[in-house]
Amino acid sequence: QVQLVQSGGGLAQAGGSLRLSCAASGRPIDVTAMAWFRQAQGKEREFVATISRDGALNYYTDSVKGRFTISRDNGRNTVWLQMNSLTPEDTAVYYCAASSQPYGTYYYAEEYAYWGQGTQVTVAS
Numbered sequence: 001q002v003q004l005v006q007s008g009g010g011l012a013q014a015g016g017s018l019r020l021s022c023a024a025s026g027r028p029i030d031v032t033a034m035a036w037f038r039q040a041q042g043k044e045r046e047f048v049a050t051i052s053r054d055g056a057l058n059y060y061t062d063s064v065k066g067r068f069t070i071s072r073d074n075g076r077n078t079v080w081l082q083m084n085s086l087t088p089e090d091t092a093v094y095y096c097a098a099s100s101q102p103y104g105t106y107y108y109a110e111e112y113a114y115w116g117q118g119t120q121v122t123v124a125s
Contacts, residue, residue, distance in 0.1 A: 002026045002114040004096050009119035012086050016123070020081040022096030022116050028077040031098045031114075033106040036070060036081045038092035038121075045095070049081060050106040059107070063089070086123045093118045 008020040024031060035050035049070040051058040058070050067086075072079040079096060096116035097109070104111045 002028060002031055002098055002100075004098055004114055004116035006094075006096050006116040006119045009094060009121045011122045011124065014087055014123055014125050016086050017082070017084045018086065018121060019083065020094055020096070020119055020121075022079045022081075024077040024079075024098060024114075028074075028098075030100045031077075032102060033099045033104070033111075034070075034072055034079040035097045035099070035106060035112060036079075037095045037097055037109060038090075039095070040092040043092075045109055047107050047109075048094070051079065052106075083121070086121075088123045088125045090121060091123050092121060094121050095119075 003026045006022050012018050032053045036048040037045050038048050039045040049060045051070045055072050067084050069082040095118050097112035098114040099112045
């Protein structure tokens, strides 16, 4: 079992920045890809970004490319999401996720077995 504990988030002005953190405990050795998803009120949960086990590969949904950066430190069992140039459309609850699958696209929520508790990000215009 892997437990994910998120921190960060909160309120930002449009154009501002926030940083989310997600620390893994339990059996983090089982974790392969990690990702961030978000869910805006009244909408489906959507993929934001994913990073490979060794941190060498990362992928982003089009709406955050060039603004968000996902990174991880396996020694600290932590993944971050740096969010810059925030817009009101980024307002959502953000979830950290960890997969134990050795292969996959890692774009889909079904590929992730472990989830953080969720963190509210609100961007004011």
